[in-house]
Amino acid sequence: MSKNEMIAMLLAGGQGSRLGILTRKIAKPAVAFGGMYRIIDFPLSNCINSGVYNVGVLTQYQPLRLNQHIGIGIPWDLDRKNGGVTILAPHVKGGGDSGEWFTGTANAIYQNIEFIDANDPEYVLVLSGDHIYKMDYSQMLEYHKKNNCTATIAVLEVPIEEASRFGIMNTTEDDKIYEFEEKPANPKSNLASMGIYIFTWSKLREALIQDSKVHPDSDFGNHIIPKMLESNEVMYAYRFRDYWKDVGTVESYWQANMELIKTLPAFNLYEDFWKIYTNTDHQPPQYVGANGKVKMSIISDGCEVYGEVYNSVLGPEVIIEEGCVIKDSIIMSKCTIGKNSIIDRCIIDEECTVGENVKMGIGENVPNKDKPSIYNTGITVMGEDTTVPDGVEIGKNCVIFGKTQTQDYPDMKLESGMSVIKEGVEI
Numbered sequence: 001m002s003k004n005e006m007i008a009m010l011l012a013g014g015q016g017s018r019l020g021i022l023t024r025k026i027a028k029p030a031v032a033f034g035g036m037y038r039i040i041d042f043p044l045s046n047c048i049n050s051g052v053y054n055v056g057v058l059t060q061y062q063p064l065r066l067n068q069h070i071g072i073g074i075p076w077d078l079d080r081k082n083g084g085v086t087i088l089a090p091h092v093k094g095g096g097d098s099g100e101w102f103t104g105t106a107n108a109i110y111q112n113i114e115f116i117d118a119n120d121p122e123y124v125l126v127l128s129g130d131h132i133y134k135m136d137y138s139q140m141l142e143y144h145k146k147n148n149c150t151a152t153i154a155v156l157e158v159p160i161e162e163a164s165r166f167g168i169m170n171t172t173e174d175d176k177i178y179e180f181e182e183k184p185a186n187p188k189s190n191l192a193s194m195g196i197y198i199f200t201w202s203k204l205r206e207a208l209i210q211d212s213k214v215h216p217d218s219d220f221g222n223h224i225i226p227k228m229l230e231s232n233e234v235m236y237a238y239r240f241r242d243y244w245k246d247v248g249t250v251e252s253y254w255q256a257n258m259e260l261i262k263t264l265p266a267f268n269l270y271e272d273f274w275k276i277y278t279n280t281d282h283q284p285p286q287y288v289g290a291n292g293k294v295k296m297s298i299i300s301d302g303c304e305v306y307g308e309v310y311n312s313v314l315g316p317e318v319i320i321e322e323g324c325v326i327k328d329s330i331i332m333s334k335c336t337i338g339k340n341s342i343i344d345r346c347i348i349d350e351e352c353t354v355g356e357n358v359k360m361g362i363g364e365n366v367p368n369k370d371k372p373s374i375y376n377t378g379i380t381v382m383g384e385d386t387t388v389p390d391g392v393e394i395g396k397n398c399v400i401f402g403k404t405q406t407q408d409y410p411d412m413k414l415e416s417g418m419s420v421i422k423e424g425v426e427i
Contacts, residue, residue: 006141006198007054007121008047009109012040012066012129018249020374021383021401022349027059028248029129030066032332032350034260034269035300035315038069039247040129041278044085049274050137052125056115058088058108060101069279088112104219105195110208116201124204126197126220132256132267133244134274140198140238150203150233151225153177154196154240166192167221169237177235180225191237193221194244203233243267251377254347257313257330261296283316291322300333307337315350329361338390345396348382355390363395366417375399375417 283301307324395416402422
């Protein structure tokens with residue numbers, strides 16, 4: 001593949017509101033995953049492993065942490081004079097005095113036509129920045145070229161009873177797409193769009209310009225793809241048969257992390273031939289104390305474990321003090337869990353402190369009173385830089401955010417489904 005035969009445009013501006021408090025301060029692609037990684041590491045690593053060395057990353061919501069993480073692309077070998085990684089944020093155009101937000105997936109690409117034109121690619125790969133998977137995009141490109149088509153859309157076979165939750169591609173026997181249905185009540189097939197597209201750039205460029213005149217919120221699924229089909233453009237479905245996970249909810253995020261821990265994980269982080277790269281500081285080695293126990297867990301560099309950790313994922317520099325029991329939980333970087341505390345089925349965001357003798361994740365599975373649609377599967381979540389005082393008992397589906405104190409917990413308890421939010425923020 002020549003340098004600019006294909007460039008990637010990685011959509012990483014999503015708020016990820018279904019992750020609740022975890023995306024209070026950062027974009028969803030910047031959320032930590034699997035201990036030492038962030039979600040965006042996976043599509044970025046796929047690019048470099050596939051030989052795609054020119055990547056535009058389109059940011060919007062809370063981009064600071066994402067920008068700091070990507071930097072100039074060194075961990076992914078994307079610090080290149082010709083190509084490399086470029087951060088593309090909404091910006092002022094044409095001498096105006098105000099910028100324009102990206103208002104749809106296709107609109108985001110449309111607003112960056114000049115960037116793409118400057119790289120003069122033959123093909124454009126459009127990706128989402130918030131899925132967990134390994135995929136060789138060069139094979140998808142070969143498929144696209146073999147079919148001599150305008151667009152190739154990666155699809156995943158889903159159970160037919162779940163197909164109504166997805167954008168569904170209806171195809172002929174040779175996988176040529178003849179119809180696209182967005183979340184159909186009665187799906188005709190089970191080929192769900194993964195939001196991964198390869199377009200022949202000349203065709204996409206024309207479609208983006210035309211659609212921008214009609215839809216200011218131009219979107220691939222709602223506008224561009226249906227219009228291309230209507231215009232009889234040749235489009236093919238590319239079947240993907242490996243692990244893929246949309247970690248867009250608290251439950252799916254927790255589940256995907258837990259799947260990494262299995263003896264034979266469905267998604268393997270340890271394959272030499274398809275490495276996942278990340279931007280990480282050099283940490284001291286992990287340490288397990290004399291009374292420490294670790295079973296079926298991922299423990300990142302710099303962790304100190306003096307208690308017990310079972311079936312959990314610990315980010316860098318986490319301290320688990322004497323007498324603690326951590327079960328089925330995700331604890332992100334630079335957290336400290338105080339002596340004799342019990343953490344069960346919880347997600348604890350970065351730089352949190354849990355006091356001594358705390359019990360978290362106990363009691364009945366009662367949906368959260370404020371956001372039952374987000375917190376309803378028994379997982380209690382602590383937001384970034386949150387403190388919980390000594391001796392508190394916290395139930396399931398609870399949300400805690402801020403520097404909480406003893407007086408925030410009546411009778412030293414937070415019942416299942418309740419929240420303590422110290423700042424006036426959405427949970």
